[in-house]
Amino acid sequence: MLLKMTAGLSGPELNLAPGDEHEFDDAEAERLIEAGFAFKAEENAPVTTPARKNGKPNVVSAEGDTGSE
Numbered sequence: 001m002l003l004k005m006t007a008g009l010s011g012p013e014l015n016l017a018p019g020d021e022h023e024f025d026d027a028e029a030e031r032l033i034e035a036g037f038a039f040k041a042e043e044n045a046p047v048t049t050p051a052r053k054n055g056k057p058n059v060v061s062a063e064g065d066t067g068s069e
Helices: 026-035
Strands: 002-005 021-023 038-040
Touching: 002 026, 026 038
Parallel strands: none
Antiparallel strands: 002 021, 002 038
């Protein structure tokens, strides 16, 4: 069963962050859903990208932070 994580989950074989999707066997999937760690992912759901924030981009100068001169 394909799940979308609501909490982080890591172990020796996987490392999942909130929002990650992963395939689990049915028994493990039900356990994670009941614990509130995941919910069923819609397999045909469109992929959405986060909206860009308006304003100045967060840019780091290639010259470093030498202060004003």
